[in-house]
Amino acid sequence: MQLYRVLTGPDDSSFCHRVSEALSKGWQLYGDPSYAHDPVAGTMRVAQAVVKTVQGAKYSSDMKLGEQ
Template sequence: MIYRLLTGDDSSAFCHKVSEALSKGWELYGDPAYAFDAEHGVMRCAQAVTKKIDAPYSPDMKLGAQ
């Protein structure tokens, strides 16, 4: 199992990032998180995703390519 934490501004681009991960076989892990970035005046989002893979984990993996 591999893990990624997707982050970004609360925008359609973030939603597309999560949707793309789901279309590649990643599964949502837990609830999304939101926080206000007062310095930049925007909401920030985070969503954890996991994926079962058939290869052993390596720190050299490019998780976004999985």
């Protein structure tokens, strides 16, 4: 089974650490990152999709994807 999730956050080192943590848990980058300006906060936001293949698991909408 292949899982998909999108990580989002401010364009700073905390976001890079979230992506690095996901990669260390076996997730793989899926596509290019996306950037957008948040006019309310006055900052840039970034998003990165990641995927992971999990053997022997059955998908459920109750799954905590970040814990896979």
